[in-house]
Amino acid sequence: MNDSANISILPYLHFDAATRHIRLDPHEPVFVQNPYAAYGWLHAHSPAFFWEDYGFWCFAGHDEISRLLRDRRFGREKPADDSDGGMDRAHLADFDRVERHSMLELEPPVHTRLRTLVNRAFVSRQVERLRPRIEKLANELIDGFESDGGVDLMPAFATPIPVVVIAEMLGVPTENAPQLLDWSHRMVAMYMHGHSRETQESANRAAAEFSAYIRDYANERRKKPGDDLLSLLLAAEEDGAKLSEDELVTTAILLLNAGHEATVNQTGNAVKTILKSGRDPKALFASPESTAATVEECLRYDAPLHMFTRYAYGEIKLDDGITIQPGEQIGLILGAGNRDPRAFEESGRFLPGRADQKNVSFGAGIHFCIGAPLARLEMQVSLNTLFTRLPDLRLAETPLYRDTYHFHGLERLLLEW
Incomplete structure (x- = not known):
């Protein structure tokens, strides 16, 4: 290989071996439908690379991703002196106000305080109490379409x-779910590559409307507390410190957004994976142990989130000769880390119950997904119920993924039985 050459490896991936730079449009249709082909090549040739389309170094190896997620020299909070490339953000004032107080975008000590206040509602023993409700809901939904075929x-x-x-859980009316979804999707669009001014303005309006909605319900809960999470957050204190109004609003929005986005995508990805694998669902969901193992392998095999970014808080020299400058971002390619052949035997095969089961789908370190126990429970109960109720389930068409990298989920999933 000519080290100075700019090489076309796949029709849509161009790699410069001398600089470890790649050009790969994340909206390229072939990549959207199967990012794992590109990940496989990068694992073999350059698991650390500079992704020109994003403008920062990225890492595809499972162990390196795991280390970097825990490396306190990096964090989610944008450095105070880091400009936004001169971009005028006046039209994003409401969106930025929400982001400013998000525990996902903060570091200790503020992150520690916020997470401690919220965490008590998401520990496994609390979440397990929701099992009967999730099972009842899954059965009710299937009742609604079972006779349609x-x-x-x-x-x-x-x-x-x-x-x-x-x-x-939060205590907001479930009949407002369509509106919550609309706000959520418009805000989440800000995290995708190459968003437009129209997308930014839509996200800002959604943030303003969503915030006003939560403030109204928070005021109701102040007058008449319940046993819901919003009431708990209003009353919660840690060392005498309570959530501010803005922190409360942002935390509720974060929980609503994060509490469904990844699980929706992972449910679709998991059903597609199971049906295409040819494996017998009865065996996959034969026991609580096999059900848990199946869900873990689904999380590894086709994750709902493929990139997680962090900022450098100083000049950082990594073992592979890469130096990250203060304020620069790095990209951790979670979907690639889960398919790393150095970390998994037969990494490209769907093998529930594999001995080397692990994944970085929920992240790691202090920003490990607070809702992971809930997401796992929802997946275990809903998939078990679905395949038990509809044992003859099959794909009615080849599912296609949405062009929403780094979120990874299906446009639709047409099934028949």
Whole structure:
């Protein structure tokens, strides 16, 4: 290989071996439908690379991703002296106000305080109490389409379960779920590559409307507390410190957004994976142990989030000769880390119950997904219920993924039985 050459490896991936730079449009249709081909090549030739389309160094190796997620020299909070490339953000004032108080975008000590206040509602023993409700909801949804002989699973099943569950946990009316979804999708669009001014303005309006909605319900809960999460957050204190009004609003929005987005995508990805694998669902969901193992392998095999970014808080020299300057971002390619052949035997095969089961789908370190126990429970209960109720489930068409990298989920999932 000519080290100075700019090489076309795949029709859509160009690699400069001398600089480890790649050009790979994340909206390229072939990549959108199968990012794992590109990940496989990068694992073999350059698991650390500079992604020109994003403008920062990225890492595809499982162990390196795991280390960097825990490396306190990096963090999610944007450095105070880091400009936004001169971009005028006046039109994003409401969106930025929400982001400013998000525990996902903060570091200790503020992150520690916020997470401690919220975490008590998401520990496994608390989440387990939701099992009967999730099972009842899954059965009710299936009752609604079972006699039809076919369904688009995404709106009919994958979406309602996590949306209803997190809305009920927070104590907001579930009949408002369509509006919550609309606000959420418009805000989440800001995290995708190459968003437009129109997308920014839509996200800002959604943030303003969503914030006003939560403030109204918070005021109601102040007057009449319940046993819901919003009431808990209003009353919660840690060392005498309570959530401010802005922190409360942002935390509720974060929980609603994060509480459904990834689980919706992972449910669709998991059903597609299971049906295409040819494996017997009865065996996959034969026991609580096999059900848990199946869900873990689904999380590894086709994750719902493929990139997580962090900022450098100083000049950082990494073992592979890469130096990250203060304020620069790095990209951790979670979907690639889960398919790293150095970390998994037969990394490209769907093998529930594999001995080397692990994944970085929920992240790691202090920003490990606070809702992971809930997401796992929702997946275990909903998938078990679905395949038990509809044992003859099959794909009615080849599912296609949405052009929403780094979120990874299906446009639709048409099934028949």
